[in-house]
Amino acid sequence: MKKIKALFHKYSKWLEIIFLATVTLAVFVEIISISKSISPGALARQFGDVALWKLIVVIVIGLIGVSPMVAYDYLLNKTLDNKLKFMYLFESSWVINTINNLAGFGGFVSVGLRTEFYGKKIENKQFAATLTRLFMFIMSGLSFYSLVALIMIFTGVATDYVGNFWIWLVGGTLYIPFVWVTSTLNKNVITNKFKLQVTGISIMEWTGVVVTFFTAGWALGMPVPFHQVLPLLIAATIIGICSLIPGSIGSFDVIMILGLSELGVNRELALAWLLLYRIAYYFIPFAIGLVLLVHTFGTTFNERYNKVPGEILMSVGHRIVSALLYFSGVIMVLYATVPDAFEYWDWLRRLNPWSANIISEFPSILLGFMLLMAARGITSKVKRALYPTLIILVLTLIYMIYHEVSYLSVAFAVILMLLVWLSRKRLFRKQFVYSWEARTIDGIIWATLVIIYVVIGVYSLPGIKNIRFIRPQHLDFILFPSMSVWISGAMAIVIVAISTVVIERFFEGHRVVPGEKLQGNEARLDQIITTFNGNATSQLAYLGDKRLYFYQNAEHEDTVAIQFRPVNNKLIVMGDLIGNPLDFPMAVEQFIHESDDLGYDPVFYEVSQEIAMLAHEFGFNFIKMGEEAHVELPEFTLAGKKRKAERTMCNKLEREGFKFSVVQPPFDEEFMQDLRVVSDAWLHGRKEKGFSLGFFKESYLQKEPIAIVQDPEGKIVAFTTIMDSNNAVEISIDLMRFTSAAPSGVMDYMFIKLFTHMQEQGYIDFNLGMAPLANVGTYYRSFTEERIANLVYQFGTNFYSFQGLRRFKAKYADEWRARYTSYSKTSFILYVMIALLVADNSSVEPQTGHRFGIFRFNRNN
Template structure:
C-alpha cells in the first residue's frame, strides 16, 4: 500500500495532466453526441422564424442562469479556509459547472476539476471532505422543486397525463429532507460538521441554480411564442430531469429529450416546435456557456501545462496563432481584391464561392479593393511582428466585418472573422518589433502579390473592352459587369496605392539604425585593454558604424557594421575581450531583432561560426585567408628561386626598403597620395572590408615604403595594428606603375616578413582570397555554389583566381572564412547586399544606382 501511495505522490503532476486531458476527450465525445441531435437546417429555420432580438435575450437569460452555480465554489473555498482571487474563482467555477452540465458523470468531472483548481494547498482528506459536502447539496434545489411539483400534480389543476410521474417526483423530493437532516443531526465528518451559514449558502445556490434552469427553459418557449401553462411545464421538466439523472447519462442527453418531446406533445404543443424549443434551450443554456467554459478550460489547462514545461507550449501556440493570423490576413485581402477583379468567377465557380471567406458579391468596388490591399499590408506588418501593426489590424478586421454585413452577412463569414479577431488578440505578444524595415525579400513577395493583382485587374478590363475583338471565346469568369464599373475600380487602385503607402509609412515609424558613429576613445580603450584582430584597424576609416558591448562596467567588445536595406553587414570578427564575444553577439542580435534588422556576418572565422550557429544562423564558406608562418619563412630552396632573383635585381637597381613612422609630414603624405592616385588610375576607392587612402587613417601606424636610388618613394604599404604579437598585417598596397620596378610588391612583402619575424610576430596575414575553394565540388552546399555563381559574375572586373595564385606563393596556412546569415534571408539578396556595400565608392559623392537606389528608398533609409 505504501508503494502505491508513494507512486501516486511521485507521479501526481503527470496524473493531473492526464486527468485534465481525459476531461477534454470526454467533453469532446459528449459534444459530438450533442451535435448528432442538432439539425443544421432545422436550426437555421428556427433562427429565421425567431426575431434576432429574442434570440439575443434567450442567450442573455441562459448566461445569467449559470451564475448561481458559482456559489458552490465560493462556499467550497470558504470551507477549505482559502481566499483566492474572486476572478480566479469565477473563471474556474464557470468552467467546472458548464463542463459538468455537458458531461457530469455523476459529478465525477466536477469533483476532479475542483480538486485540481482548489485543492493544491490542502491535504487530500480535507479536500475530499469539502467536496462531499458540495456534491451532496447540488441536487437539493432540484429536490425542493420535485416536492413542489409533486403537490402540483396531486393536488393542483394539472392534466391527468402528468400524474404518472408522481413516483419520480416523490423520490426526488425526499432527497432534500434526508440530506438536510443528516447535515444537521449527523455526526460524520463528511457531512455533519457544516456551519449553518455554509449549509444555507449551499441550499440557496442549488435552489437558484435549478430556478435558473427552469427560467431558461420556460422563457425560451415563451420567446418562441409557444402557448404554455407554467404549472404543467414545471412538473414535466422536473420529472424528466430526475429520470435523466437517474439514468446517469451525461447532461441527461436522450432520456430528457424523449420525455419532454412526448410530454409536451401530450400537452398540445406541436412536436416540431418542441424539438426546436429543446434545441434552443440546449444551445443557450448548455452549448454557449460550455463554449465559454471551453475557452476557460484551455486557458487554465494551458496555464498548468505551460507552467510545467517552462512556458514552451504557450510560446508555440502564440507562434502558431501568429502564423495563421498572417496567412488569413493575406488570404482575405487577396480574396477581396479578386472578388472585385473577377466577380463573375465567384458566382460561376463553386470552389471559389466556398473559398472566399466573405462569400458575397462585391456591392462596391472601392471598399473591396481598399480593404483587400490594406489587409495584405497589415499581414506583412503582422508577419514582421511589428507592434504598430496591432491596432490597424484590429480596425481593418472590424471594417471588413462591417463590409461583410452590408454585402450579405453569413454565419460562416462571422465565424471566420471572429476567429481572425481572436488570432490577432491572442498573438499580440508576438508583436514586439519597434519598426518595419521592408526587406528586399518582402518587397519581392508583396510586389508579386499586389502587383499581380493590379496587373490582373488591368488585363481583365482591357480584355472586356468592347473595342477589342477576340478570336477565341472568352472564359465566362473573365466577364466584368460593365466598363464604367471597371474604370471606377481602376481609379480606386490609384487612390488605394496612396493609402497603402501611408499605412506602410505608419508601420515603419521613425527610422532607428542599430549602431552609431565611431567613438575613437571607446575603440582605443577596448583595443589597448583586450586586443584586436587583423580587421580591427579598419574601424578608424569611419566608413562604417560601430556597435559596442558593455559588460555593465566598461566597453569590452565592438563590431564594425554597415546597414543596407534590412541587413546589418557586420565586418569581420568582433574585436575585444574574447570571453564576452558570445554575450556581445547575443546583445547585437537582440537589438537588431527589436528594430527589424537581420545581421549578416562577413569574413568570419570558424570560432564565430560555431557561436552564431547556436543562434540559428546558416553559413557558407566565402573564401580563405592566407597566413605566412614567419619563424619558418626563408628564401632558400627551389620554390623561392624566383623571389630571390627579384630581391637581388631590385637591390642592384638601387631600390631600398624602409619603415617610416608617424607623424608624417605634409610632403610625405603628398608623395603617398601621388603613388595611390597613380595606382588607382582613375578607379574609385572601395571601403567596408578594404582600406582606402585617408590621411587621418594613415597617420595612425607606421608605413613600409620602397625608395628608388634618388630616395623618392615609389611604393608603400601601411601597417594594420592587431594589438597582439601573434599576427601582423598590412592594408593598402600601392605602387607607382611608372617608377616602381616589376616585382616591387614581392620585394615589399619579403622585407615585411623578415622585419616582423625579427620583431617576434608568429604569422603574417596576407588577407582574403575570395571564393578560394568555394562551391567547386558537386557536393558543396547549394548556397555556396550559388554564391560562387553570383561572385563569379564579378570576375570580369576582378581576378579571384589570380589573387589566390599570387598569395599561394608565400602562404603556409589557409584559414577558411565564412558568411553567416539569418534563415529569414534569401542568399541571393545577401550576396547582392555584400556586393553593393563592399564595392561602393568611398571618395567623392556616392551616387546610388540601380537596385541599391531602389532598395534604400523602399526601406526608408
C-alpha cells in the same frame, strides 16, 4: 443476498460500461433516425432569421445562468477556511463547473478539478468529507423543479404527452427528502444552514438553466407555452443525467426533439432551439473556461518549464493570427474584384469566411489591402501595428454589418479581433523595417490577386463559363477598357496605394538604427583596442563608413565594439567582434536583442568559426564564405629551391634600383599627396568602395605604418597600408595600390619584403586576407547554399578570378582558416548575399551610376 452484493461489487465497473454503451448506442440510433427528417437548409434559415441583438441577449443570459455555480466553490472553501483570492476562486470555479457541465462523467471531472485547485492545502479526509456533503445537495435545485413539473402534470396544466414522463419526475422530486433524511441519520452531521445554503444555490443554478432555455426559444420566436415545455425540459434533463453520457449530449437532445415535435414544433426549429441553448449555456461558457484554464494552469505549467511552453503557444498563436489576417484580406479583395466568381467556383465559396453578399465594389478592396498591410505589421511583430489593425477590423466589421452579413461572418471578425488583442504581447518591435523578404512575399500575394482577378474575372463574364476559349473582345476589354473603367481603376489604385503607404509609414515610425557613428567615439574605440587588442579587421572601424555598437559590462565600461552597416533590414557586421572575448556572448546576445527590437536582422560577415558558432547558439544559420590565408612568419625564408623564382624576382628589382621601406606615421602633406597620385592612377576613374576594405582617407591612413616601393628616382610606384591587430602576433595589410609604372611582380615583391620586415619585428602570423568561396561546398554533404556557392566558384572565373586569387595567395600561405557568414533564419540566403554585395560594393562617394562596382585587389580579394 451477500453473494449478490459481492458479485455486483466485483462486476460494477463492467456493468457501468455495459450500461453506458447500451444507452449511447440507443441514443446514436435515435439521432440517426431523427437526422433523416431534418433539413440542413431549413435549420440554417432558422438561425439566419434571428436578429443579432436577440442572440446577444441569449448569450448574456446563458453566462448569467452559469454564474451561480461559482457560489458552490465559495461555500466549499469558506467551510474549509481555505482563504483564496477572489479572482482565483472565480476563475477556478468557472473552469470546474463549465467543464463539468460539458464533460462531467457523473461528477468525476468536478471532483478531480476541485481537488487540484483547492484540495492541496487541506487534509484529504476533511476535504473529501466536505466535498461529499456539497455533492449531496447540488441536485436539490433540479429536485425542486421536478416537484413543480410534477404538480403541473397532476393538475392537468401540462399535456398528456408530457405526462408520460411523470415517473422520472417523481424520482427527481424524491431526491430532496432522501438526501435530507440520510444526511440527518448520518453520523457526520451536516448543519441545516449548510443544507439550506447549497439548496438555495442549486435552485438559482437550475433557474438559470430554465431561463436560458426559454430565452433561446423566445429568440427563435417559439409559441409553445411554458407549462408544456417545463415538465419536458426537467424530465429530459433527469434522463440525460441518468444516462451518464458527458453533458447529456444526445440523450437529452433526443428526448427534447421528440417531445417538442409532439407539441407541434417542427424538428428543424426544435434542433435550432437546442443548439442555441447549448451554445449559450454550455459551449460559450466552456470556451471561456478553457481560456481561464490556460491562464490559471498555464502560468504554473509555463513557469515549471522555463516559460518554453508559453513561448511555443504564443509563437503558434501569432502565426495563426497572421495567417488569418492575410486570408481575410485576400478573400475581401477577391470578393470585391470578382464577386461573380464565388457563384461559379464552389471551392472559393467554401473558403470564404464572409458572407456571399457582404462585398460590393471598392470599399472592400481598400479594406482588403489595408488588412494585408496590417497583416504584415502583425507578422513582423510591430507594436505600432496593434491599434491600426484593430481599427481596420472594426471598420471591416461595420462594413459587414451594414451589408447584412451572416452571424458566422460577424463571429469570425470578432474572434479575429480578439485573437489580435490576445497576441499583443508578441508585438514587441518598436518600428517596422520592410525587409526584401517581406516585400517579396507580399508582392507575390498582390501579384497573385491581380492574376486571379484577370483569370477568374474573365471566366465569370457572361457567356464565358460554357466555352473553352476567351473571345477577342473580352481580351480587348481587359487590355483596353473604357475610359470610365480606366479612370475608376486608376483612382482605386491610387487610393489603395496611398492608404497602404500611410499605414507602412505609420508602422515605421521615426527610423532608428542601433549603434553610433565613429565621429565622437574614436576615443572609446581606441580604449577597447588598447586594452583588449584588435583583430585583422578592427582597423576598418576607423574608416567612418560603418556604425559602431558598444557593449558595456556591469561596471559600465566599454569592453566590446561591433562595426556594422545597415542594408535594408540587415545589419552587416564586418568581421569578428573587437574587445574582450569573455564578453562576446553577452555582447552578441544584446546586439541581436536590440536589433530585433528595432526590426533588424544582424548578419555576421566573414567571421571566425568561434563567432559563427556563437551566433548559431542564438538561432542563426551560417554558410562558409571562403578561407583566409595565413603565413607563419618564423618559418618564412627565401632560401632553397621552393622560393627560387621569388628570390630571383626580388634581386632583379633591387638591381634595377627599386627600394622597399616602411614609413611610420604621422605623414606630411607631400607624402600623402604622392600616395594620392598612386591611388588615383590605380583607381583609373573608378569610385572608392568601403566596408570590408579600406579606401583612401587621410585620417584613416595616418593611423598605421605604410609600406612603399620607390623607383630609382625615389618616386613612389606602389604602396600598401599595414593593419596591426595590436597583439604583437598578427599583422595584415589593407590597401595595396600601384601605378602603371610599377614593374611586373611588384605585388610579390611587396609581400616578400613585408614578410621579412614583420619577421624581424617579431610578428608570428601574417594575414593575407580572404580567398572568397575557396573550398566552399566541396563535400557532397555540404549545405545546399554552399554547394551552390561552389558552382559560382567553379564557373564564375569569367567574371571574377576566384581561383586566380586563391592560387596567388597559395604561393605563400602555410595555413587556411575558414571564414563564415551567419544570418537569421528569417532571412533568405539570396537577399543576404545581395545585402553583402551592396555593403561591399557601394561607393563611399556619391554617384549616379550602377551601385555595384567591380572588385579590387586588396586583403579580402
